[in-house]
Amino acid sequence: xxxxxxxxxxxxxxxxxxxxxxxxxxxxxxxxxxxxxxxxxxxxxxxxxxxxxxxxxxxxxxxxxxxxxxxxxxxxxxxxxxxxxxxxxxxxxxxxxxxxxxxxxxxxxxxxxxxxxxxxxxxxxxxxxxxxxxxxxxxxxxxxxxxxxxxxxxxxxxxxxxxxxxxxxxxxxxxxxxxxxxxxxxxxxxxxxxxxxxxxxxxxxxxxxxxxxxxxxxxxxxxxxxxxxxxxxxxxxxxxxxxxxxxxxxxxxxxxxxxxxxxxxxxxxxxxxxxxxxxxxxxxxxxxxxxxxxxxxxxxxxxxxxxxxxxxxxxxxxxxxxxxxxxxxxxxxxxxxx
Amino acid sequence: xxxxxxxxxxxxxxxxxxxxxxxxxxxxxxxxxxxxxxxxxxxxxxxxxxxxxxxxxxxxxxxxxxxxxxxxxxxxxxxxxxxxxxxxxxxxxxxxxxxxxxxxxxxxxxxxxxxxxxxxxxxxxxxxxxxxxxxxxxxxxxxxxxxxxxxxxxxxxxxxxxxxxxxxxxxxxxxxxxxxxxxxxxxxxxxxxxxxxxxxxxxxxxxxxxxxxxxxxxxxxxxxxxxxxxxxxxxxxxxxxxxxxxxxxxxxxxxxxxxxxxxxxxxxxxxxxxxxxxxxxxxxxxxxxxxxxxxxxxxxxxxxxxxxxxxxxxxxxxxxxxxxxxxxxxxxxxxxxx
Numbered sequence: 233x234x235x236x237x238x239x240x241x242x243x244x245x246x247x248x249x250x251x252x253x254x255x256x257x258x259x260x261x262x263x264x265x266x267x268x269x270x271x272x273x274x275x276x277x278x279x280x281x282x283x284x285x286x287x288x289x290x291x292x293x294x295x296x297x298x299x300x301x302x303x304x305x306x307x308x309x310x311x312x313x314x315x316x317x318x319x320x321x322x323x324x325x326x327x328x329x330x331x332x333x334x335x336x337x338x339x340x341x342x343x344x345x346x347x348x349x350x351x352x353x354x355x356x357x358x359x360x361x362x363x364x365x366x367x368x369x370x371x372x373x374x375x376x377x378x379x380x381x382x383x384x385x386x387x388x389x390x391x392x393x394x395x396x397x398x399x400x401x402x403x404x405x406x407x408x409x410x411x412x413x414x415x416x417x418x419x420x421x422x423x424x425x426x427x428x429x430x431x432x433x434x435x436x437x438x439x440x441x442x443x444x445x446x447x448x449x450x451x452x453x454x455x456x457x458x459x460x461x462x463x464x465x466x467x468x469x470x471x472x473x474x475x476x477x478x479x480x481x482x483x484x485x486x487x488x489x490x491x492x493x494x495x496x497x498x499x500x501x502x503x504x505x506x507x508x509x510x511x512x513x514x515x516x517x518x519x520x521x522x523x524x525x526x527x528x529x530x531x532x533x534x535x536x537x538x539x540x541x542x543x544x545x546x547x548x549x550x551x552x553x554x555x556x557x558x559x560x561x562x563x564x565x566x567x568x569x570x
Numbered sequence: 571x572x573x574x575x576x577x578x579x580x581x582x583x584x585x586x587x588x589x590x591x592x593x594x595x596x597x598x599x600x601x602x603x604x605x606x607x608x609x610x611x612x613x614x615x616x617x618x619x620x621x622x623x624x625x626x627x628x629x630x631x632x633x634x635x636x637x638x639x640x641x642x643x644x645x646x647x648x649x650x651x652x653x654x655x656x657x658x659x660x661x662x663x664x665x666x667x668x669x670x671x672x673x674x675x676x677x678x679x680x681x682x683x684x685x686x687x688x689x690x691x692x693x694x695x696x697x698x699x700x701x702x703x704x705x706x707x708x709x710x711x712x713x714x715x716x717x718x719x720x721x722x723x724x725x726x727x728x729x730x731x732x733x734x735x736x737x738x739x740x741x742x743x744x745x746x747x748x749x750x751x752x753x754x755x756x757x758x759x760x761x762x763x764x765x766x767x768x769x770x771x772x773x774x775x776x777x778x779x780x781x782x783x784x785x786x787x788x789x790x791x792x793x794x795x796x797x798x799x800x801x802x803x804x805x806x807x808x809x810x811x812x813x814x815x816x817x818x819x820x821x822x823x824x825x826x827x828x829x830x831x832x833x834x835x836x837x838x839x840x841x842x843x844x845x846x847x848x849x850x851x852x853x854x855x856x857x858x859x860x861x862x863x864x865x866x867x868x869x870x871x872x873x874x875x876x877x878x879x880x881x882x883x884x885x886x887x888x889x890x891x892x893x894x895x896x897x898x899x900x901x902x903x904x905x906x907x908x
Contacts, residue, residue, distance in 0.1 A: 239658065240904075565879055
């Protein structure tokens with residue numbers, strides 16, 4: 233089947249670009265230097281491609297993501313880089329057969345982990361983004377408390393989420409250095425072999441973290457594509473033109489097929505005007521006809537993939553490429569199957 | 571089970587408000603005066619509640635939505651208020667056992683409908699929003715062409731999507747009148763008993779359309795709640811607080827649990843700062859603790875519901891309410907099961 237024969241809207245990945253993205257990252261951060269974050273792609277088949285390149289430890293943002301990786305046999309070393317106080321889900325993680333490490337940033341999250349049989353933790357440190365993480369000053373005391381509860385403290389984690397998309401490379405590096413100085417200071421009182429952090433935007437400049445939690449690099453999006461990083465757009469939504477007139481054109485890829493928090497998607501040789509639930513209105517610079525297919529490039533990969541149940545793999549970049557495989561987006565949602 | 575015991579994030583509906591919303595709309599637009607749009611809720615169990623109140627004709631934005639309604643036995647009168655040139659899906663609609671009417675706005679969409687066995691159409695007219703729809707001047711010729719292909723033309727459709735969310739009621743009414751004057755003019759040359767249009771924001775001021783395609787009124791969202799309409803917020807996402815500090819608080823309801831195109835969600839007695847993939851950072855005006863639940867009210871209901879597989883029904887408005895039923899969000903996505 234050709235890409236143009238897919239029912240639309242549908243996620244399609246150019247496997248040539250995708251493999252190049254993966255190889256580029258593996259060359260830069262071999263083996264355990266990269267702990268791929270699966271929240272960007274939510275797909276165990278894609279994670280297996282990362283594992284095949286030597287990255288067998290993974291990062292997830294939800295227990296569901298980690299439980300899915302475990303079910304898929306990717307059990308080496310799974311990090312929940314997020315806080316949870318859900319007894320049932322933490323217990324499921326403790327019992328899933330994988331090595332599981334959980335981020336904790338408070339007595340409550342630490343108690344929940346210990347109480348539900350989690351054995352290993354990272355102390356999550358706030359390094360600048362107003363989200364989770366204990367202050368660096370309090371990190372050591374929390375690590376002591378964890379050890380007193382019988383937990384193994386593997387080290388510290390701090391995500392410089394406020395830096396990863398900063399357009400100016402020098403400023404991005406400066407913010408990363410600032411964040412990692414905080415993480416390093418916290419780590420001195422926390423101990424353990426791991427400093428976990430980083431993302432696609434900072435993978436090359438974050439030299440403090442012992443492991444980088446990048447995820448978007450594999451598929452990319454138009455927000456990350458603006459940065460000075462060597463990864464290219466691999467994921468698009470293929471859509472069908474359903475209306476044309478002299479002033480604008482409409483295709484069937486809307487709000488429910490795209491994460492919109494980073495703004496409108498991109499269509500090549502066209503100006504995108506706006507998205508509705510099931511429509512994108514755009515002004516093409518070359519004539520298109522009803523029934524034609526277009527590639528719509530999302531601004532934010534994570535919430536885009538989360539709307540779809542399947543990723544279609546194509547053997548090249550164009551609409552005339554062939555669909556060579558399909559992957560299930562099997563890590564989406566929050567609840568276990570059944 | 572209480573709402574506070576749900577694994578989070580989870581959609582929860584206050585059935586008291588929900589039933590009041592439905593009853594209010596049924597009183598205003600009884601029976602076939604309302605053709606509920608299912609794109610806002612994507613749930614056949616909810617559609618059945620609308621049918622039980624006398625609204626047995628439905629509107630959908632995708633073939634998948636209509637096929638799901640047909641499978642659920644809601645077969646009386648289904649309108650695809652959108653263009654499609656997908657042969658397989660149009661054929662499935664023609665063969666699904668329901669009365670199906672399809673919007674057409676060009677020779678190509680009309681040909682696709684006729685070719686795949688669709689028997690009834692509405693002529694979709696552009697009434698002001700830059701999206702689908704033939705110009706009013708060309709509507710009559712398209713209706714003639716449809717009849718020449720053997721299609722039954724049931725009338726004209728025109729959605730005043732640029733009016734439905736205009737805050738000022740008088741301006742909203744003026745834009746609606748302007749749009750409906752275009753629809754009425756088109757209809758004069760199209761013929762047929764139906765003029766279909768309208769939405770939750772214009773249901774009371776659109777007196778030209780013979781049937782109103784409102785959908786958001788049932789569950790509502792913070793964007794529609796700003797208008798002078800008698801529907802209240804029935805749908806929230808329940809989330810768990812996972813981090814607190816003196817400056818901000820974080821709960822586990824992020825970008826992937828919320829449609830973000832209308833902006834940040836609302837949390838009562840709090841200022842919402844921003845959302846990440848799995849987090850909302852906010853400043854509560856009363857103390858909260860890790861493990862507490864909060865209700866997060868989405869800005870746009872349609873893309874919010876589309877991220878979830880289940881709607882939980884509660885017997886009241888508060889977090890202490892009881893979960894009395896669960897509905898599957900069975901109309902999401904674009905592809906038939908299996």
